[in-house]
Amino acid sequence: MGRKFFVGGNWKMNGTKESIDKIVDFLTKGPLDPNTEVVVGVSPCYLEYVRSKLPQTIGVAAQNCYKADSGAFTGEICPAMIKDCGCEWVILGHSERRNVFGETDQLIGEKVGFALKQGLKVVPCIGEQLEEREAGKTTEVCFRQLKAIADNVSDWSKVVIAYEPVWAIGTGKTASPEQAQEVHAAIRNWLAENVSAEVAESTRILYGGSVSAGNCRELAACPDIDGSLVGGASLKPDFVQIINATQ
Numbered sequence: 001m002g003r004k005f006f007v008g009g010n011w012k013m014n015g016t017k018e019s020i021d022k023i024v025d026f027l028t029k030g031p032l033d034p035n036t037e038v039v040v041g042v043s044p045c046y047l048e049y050v051r052s053k054l055p056q057t058i059g060v061a062a063q064n065c066y067k068a069d070s071g072a073f074t075g076e077i078c079p080a081m082i083k084d085c086g087c088e089w090v091i092l093g094h095s096e097r098r099n100v101f102g103e104t105d106q107l108i109g110e111k112v113g114f115a116l117k118q119g120l121k122v123v124p125c126i127g128e129q130l131e132e133r134e135a136g137k138t139t140e141v142c143f144r145q146l147k148a149i150a151d152n153v154s155d156w157s158k159v160v161i162a163y164e165p166v167w168a169i170g171t172g173k174t175a176s177p178e179q180a181q182e183v184h185a186a187i188r189n190w191l192a193e194n195v196s197a198e199v200a201e202s203t204r205i206l207y208g209g210s211v212s213a214g215n216c217r218e219l220a221a222c223p224d225i226d227g228s229l230v231g232g233a234s235l236k237p238d239f240v241q242i243i244n245a246t247q
């Protein structure tokens with residue numbers, strides 16, 4: 001069975017009801033390739049609003065959640081709240097969570113495990129910083145981050161990995177298709193060696209980092225790139241072209 005192409009939109013800390021209505025409008029009009037699975041990641045305060053407005057064929061994700069089901073964790077949300085808002089996905093370990101908010105590999109692994117146990121589907125993110133790439137440590141860093149995640153995964157059918165080189169996020173500097181394909185193949189190989197051949201074959205690995213209408217097709221054409229996680233361009237009508245990148 002082939003891996004269904006997957007495009008995630010990561011709205012980050014953007015959006016008002018007014019601007020969300022415009023996004024809902026272009027996503028509803030599409031037309032969107034029915035062979036692409038689409039999920040948008042929204043701020044917690046708009047989860048329910050977005051869920052109520054978008055067609056059910058488009059998934060809605062939170063951009064983070066904590067690893068407990070309730071309690072004294074001021075400012076946090078839990079998987080049960082995401083589900084209570086009608087949503088079934090969460091993005092975890094985004095580089096901004098790691099690098100702006102100091103989340104560790106261990107915490108991200110624990111969050112992935114907890115969210116899966118609570119019945120969410122998860123998009124865990126990994127990726128190297130520029131200095132790490134320049135020091136030849138790209139795969140070392142990605143494998144370390146991936147191991148902390150994989151150690152907590154019980155059901156890989158609920159996981160879509162996002163590889164996002166930190167130097168490509170929000171910079172307009174996309175990894176070349178060759179650079180991205182090389183790391184995607186290495187990640188898939190790591191899954192084959194450390195999890196199983198079946199999981200390596202069936203798990204979708206997304207590329208993220210300055211994906212645009214202009215570069216999405218050549219990225220999508222790479223054999224180990226199964227879709228994209230899109231920040232800035234997911235707020236614009238261009239997102240439709242990115243969703244349709246394999247048409």
Ligand code: PGA
Pocket residue numbers: 010164168169170171172208209210211229230231232233
């Ligand atoms: P970008 O963000 O597409 O704006 O580079 C990608 C991401 O952070 O997921």
